[in-house]
Amino acid sequence: xxxxxxxxxxxxxxxxxxxxxxxxxxxxxxxxxxxxxxxxxxxxxxxxxxxxxxxxxxxxxxxxxxxxxxxxxxxxxxxxxxxxxxxxxxxxxxxxxxxxxxxxxxxxxxxxxxxxxxxxxxxxxxxxxxxxxxxxxxxxxxxxxxxxxxxxxxxxxxxxxxxxxxxxxxxxxxxxxxxxxxxxxxxxxxxxxxxxxxxxxxxxxxxxxxxxxxxxxxxxxxxxxxxxxxxxxxxxxxxxxxxxxxxxxxxxxxxxxxxxxxxxxxxxxxxxxxxxxxxxxxxxxxxxxxxxxxxxxxxxxxxxxxxxxxxxxxxxxxxxxxxxxxxxxxxx
Amino acid sequence: xxxxxxxxxxxxxxxxxxxxxxxxxxxxxxxxxxxxxxxxxxxxxxxxxxxxxxxxxxxxxxxxxxxxxxxxxxxxxxxxxxxxxxxxxxxxxxxxxxxxxxxxxxxxxxxxxxxxxxxxxxxxxxxxxxxxxxxxxxxxxxxxxxxxxxxxxxxxxxxxxxxxxxxxxxxxxxxxxxxxxxxxxxxxxxxxxxxxxxxxxxxxxxxxxxxxxxxxxxxxxxxxxxxxxxxxxxxxxxxxxxxxxxxxxxxxxxxxxxxxxxxxxxxxxxxxxxxxxxxxxxxxxxxxxxxxxxxxxxxxxxxxxxxxxxxxxxxxxxxxxxxxxxxxxxxxxxxxxxxxxxxxxxxxxxxxxxxxxxxxxxxxxxxxxxxxxxxxxxxxxxxxxxxxx
Numbered sequence: 198x199x200x201x202x203x204x205x206x207x208x209x210x211x212x213x214x215x216x217x218x219x220x221x222x223x224x225x226x227x228x229x230x231x232x233x234x235x236x237x238x239x240x241x242x243x244x245x246x247x248x249x250x251x252x253x254x255x256x257x258x259x260x261x262x263x264x265x266x267x268x269x270x271x272x273x274x275x276x277x278x279x280x281x282x283x284x285x286x287x288x289x290x291x292x293x294x295x296x297x298x299x300x301x302x303x304x305x306x307x308x309x310x311x312x313x314x315x316x317x318x319x320x321x322x323x324x325x326x327x328x329x330x331x332x333x334x335x336x337x338x339x340x341x342x343x344x345x346x347x348x349x350x351x352x353x354x355x356x357x358x359x360x361x362x363x364x365x366x367x368x369x370x371x372x373x374x375x376x377x378x379x380x381x382x383x384x385x386x387x388x389x390x391x392x393x394x395x396x397x398x399x400x401x402x403x404x405x406x407x408x409x410x411x412x413x414x415x416x417x418x419x420x421x422x423x424x425x426x427x428x429x430x431x432x433x434x435x436x437x438x439x440x441x442x443x444x445x446x447x448x449x450x451x452x453x454x455x456x457x458x459x460x461x462x463x464x465x466x467x468x469x470x471x472x473x474x475x476x477x478x479x480x481x482x483x484x485x486x487x488x489x490x491x492x493x494x495x496x497x498x499x500x501x502x503x504x505x506x507x508x509x510x511x512x513x514x515x516x517x518x519x520x521x522x523x524x525x526x527x528x529x
Numbered sequence: 530x531x532x533x534x535x536x537x538x539x540x541x542x543x544x545x546x547x548x549x550x551x552x553x554x555x556x557x558x559x560x561x562x563x564x565x566x567x568x569x570x571x572x573x574x575x576x577x578x579x580x581x582x583x584x585x586x587x588x589x590x591x592x593x594x595x596x597x598x599x600x601x602x603x604x605x606x607x608x609x610x611x612x613x614x615x616x617x618x619x620x621x622x623x624x625x626x627x628x629x630x631x632x633x634x635x636x637x638x639x640x641x642x643x644x645x646x647x648x649x650x651x652x653x654x655x656x657x658x659x660x661x662x663x664x665x666x667x668x669x670x671x672x673x674x675x676x677x678x679x680x681x682x683x684x685x686x687x688x689x690x691x692x693x694x695x696x697x698x699x700x701x702x703x704x705x706x707x708x709x710x711x712x713x714x715x716x717x718x719x720x721x722x723x724x725x726x727x728x729x730x731x732x733x734x735x736x737x738x739x740x741x742x743x744x745x746x747x748x749x750x751x752x753x754x755x756x757x758x759x760x761x762x763x764x765x766x767x768x769x770x771x772x773x774x775x776x777x778x779x780x781x782x783x784x785x786x787x788x789x790x791x792x793x794x795x796x797x798x799x800x801x802x803x804x805x806x807x808x809x810x811x812x813x814x815x816x817x818x819x820x821x822x823x824x825x826x827x828x829x830x831x832x833x834x835x836x837x838x839x840x841x842x843x844x845x846x847x848x849x850x851x852x853x854x855x856x857x858x859x860x861x862x863x864x865x866x867x868x869x870x871x872x873x874x875x876x877x878x879x880x881x882x883x884x885x886x887x888x889x890x891x892x893x894x895x896x897x898x899x900x901x902x903x904x905x906x907x908x909x910x911x912x913x914x915x916x917x918x
Binding site: 204208210211215218254256258374380388416419424447449456476490 | 573600659661682726776
């Protein structure tokens with residue numbers, strides 16, 4: 198069962214970032230799609246792979262012409278390596294134990310990082326000859342090389358196999374100019390003391406806040422400290438689930454959040470009775486045109502309460518007379 | 530300020546566009562940086578240190594971009610750092626770079642800020658949910674629209690004031706070839722008929738989402754004195770911040786903004802900003818923030834900002850032009866936008882603002898940036914003469 202006090206929090210741009218790579222890396226990536234590895238010549242003639250747009254010593258722009266690129270490898274020697282004994286499926290390039298290695302490709306003056314599939318750590322050493330294992334469905338990314346493999350003495354590297362994902366006859370396949378970059382960061386975030394206090398309250402249908410001993414100001418929800426003084430809000434205070442709308446907007450854009458109701462809807466700042474800070478909430482239960490500053494509202498609780506902000510679905514009008522402007526004017 | 534004087538002696542800026550698919554992120558910042566170096570008659574070798582800034586990493590999904598961009602910005606073997614203060618970052622980055630000079634640490638500092646927003650989606654990047662917190666469910670505009678409603682209520686401003694700003698800044702942008710939005714037939718009717726996104730904010734009341742970069746070369750006094758390039762002397766700098774939410778927070782006219790302006794004007798001896806400046810470039814991402822910031826920055830009494838806007842005082846032909854470049858409403862590469870404000874006023878006092886050059890009377894101008902939930906502020910004053918001269 199999920200722990201209400203540890204959030205599984207992920208950062209991920211849906212669909213991945215659409216990255217433009219510029220002409221220098223674009224040429225390298227287009228060549229990968231063709232099963233070739235290109236280096237760019239630096240100002241001093243060094244062959245740099247993967248290519249860089251700017252010389253790593255002088256910062257001059259490099260790789261502006263076709264003749265600035267040379268094919269290197271495909272075989273090379275391991276310069277250094279580390280062993281990954283427990284690969285993370287879907288995150289690491291291989292699903293079996295492997296080495297991350299710095300490989301100096303034949304003809305290159307720099308090393309390139311890639312995975313080496315060699316079974317055990319005994320299968321790799323500084324100086325080991327390796328060659329790429331190419332994918333057949335190449336798209337113009339560094340992962341078009343699935344990994345490198347160890348070569349036997351005297352073995353010659355094999356050419357990249359023909360692509361299986363060639364475009365149709367009618368399709369013009371241009372150079373690679375961009376890439377989709379997908380990644381995801383998964384966090385497990387534990388709730389602190391004040392957040393636990395607040396979440397536990399929500400599970401019981403209560404809004405809990407706190408105040409610092411030196412202040413009379415009450416902060417609803419999971420404020421662990423008084424933002425004016427930094428003092429812990431160590432004194433627990435129960436706050437009403439009623440209050441007034443101070444200000445708001447009417448949202449006419451669909452799909453801003455999975456939690457968004459159908460448009461149009463009202464997103465408001467709410468000053469709860471007994472609290473001194475503003476809360477965000479949706480106002481429902483009346484026409485959007487009828488929402489106004491000072492309108493009295495009450496939290497609409499979910500049928501099943503849980504220690505989560507989802508316990509409050511939205512706020513709805515109570516029908517009471519409006520709060521006087523004096524009551525909330527200093528919170529606008 | 531520090532013990533040394535400093536001046537902007539080079540300015541570079543990309544054109545701002547919805548998408549720069551032709552370049553990498555490094556290629557984008559490089560364009561601005563190279564233009565600034567050329568403007569300063571310098572090469573990479575002349576630069577002592579590099580300071581870069583950009584807004585949240587989630588926009589492009591590159592953590593620690595300063596590492597990736599070191600060679601593109603000639604920073605190999607030199608001090609390099611990155612500054613991060615949300616939307617105000619372009620301004621605070623310029624200030625950090627300048628302080629490396631005014632403190633006497635370095636003589637020539639290159640500072641660059643950028644955003645390549647086409648790589649993701651700005652609305653998504655600005656509203657990533659936080660654990661245990663109820664999400665806003667309204668997007669970035671949904672945070673600011675209620676503040677605008679509060680302003681309208683408090684000041685009694687009529688509903689068309691924001692639209693006037695939306696038209697004014699887009700007309701100004703027509704003179705700025707680097708601006709992202711060029712809408713030749715913009716008028717009040719077009720703004721009024723544009724889609725209502727977050728009532729009271731209409732589509733044309735909002736800024737675009739841009740790819741772009743801005744760069745400045747900051748030189749110490751002796752470097753600037755020897756330079757043939759025109760100078761924008763830095764007369765004052767200030768930064769202030771405050772929490773997003775606290776009891777009785779004035780969200781319309783934030784304390785941090787007022788305190789920042791007070792500190793800034795004190796340093797520069799500004800007593801009447803409307804008269805003492807020839808123009809201002811102020812971070813106005815939603816049209817209504819012009820009258821709100823007019824008040825916050827002391828250009829008029831509280832509640833009077835909209836009257837200046839309505840009277841045309843802030844138009845290029847007015848007595849105190851605001852955003853003659855077209856402003857954030859016409860170009861918004863978020864991480865760069867603050868530095869664009871700082872750089873555009875530098876160009877004005879250098880006499881380099883081209884078709885949107887204002888008349889120089891006092892020779893001084895205000896650059897401003899803000900970010901987060903109206904909670905980070907950075908500002909500077911530049912002039913065409915040395916401070917006190």
